[in-house]
Amino acid sequence: MNKEKNKPNIDMDTPLFHLSIGEFLEMTKEVTKSVLSESEANKSEKTYLYGLAGLSKLLGCSISTASRIKKEGIFDEAIFQQGKLIIIDKEKFIELMKQKKYK
Structure with a gap:
């Protein structure tokens, strides 16, 4: 026998004490999935200064x-300059700082 999971249709206004344990667990799984997918999307975006x-x-x-x-040029791999515009790749800069001993 195959049992199909029936996803409960939970209204956002439903109080928590009205949910069964299964409904609550299903809801937390979906929320966790959406939060993780958002954080992965944010990690893939480059951060610039x-x-x-x-x-x-x-x-x-x-x-x-x-x-x-x-001006010392130690971090030139992470710094891009076009005229007066200076753009710094934050992750690359931090990576270079970890590698090099700067005083």
């Missing part, structure tokens, strides 16, 4: 110190 202000915020230093760090 813009300008020396963004770099200084990431490093927790002044803008002049961020400018000096950028």
Whole structure:
């Protein structure tokens, strides 16, 4: 005998104490799946910082110190500049910081 799972149609206004244990578990599974899929989608998106202000915020230093760090060229793989526009790939920058001993 094959038993088909009947998904309960739960109204969002239904109080929790009116749900059976099975309905509650089914609801938590679906919520968990949706939260995990959203977090995976957010992880796949690149995070960029813009300008020396963004770099200084990431490093927790002044803008002049961020400018000096950028000019040293240690993190050129993570920093892209077109004219006055500066874009920093946050994940790549952090990865390079872990690899290199910066003083």
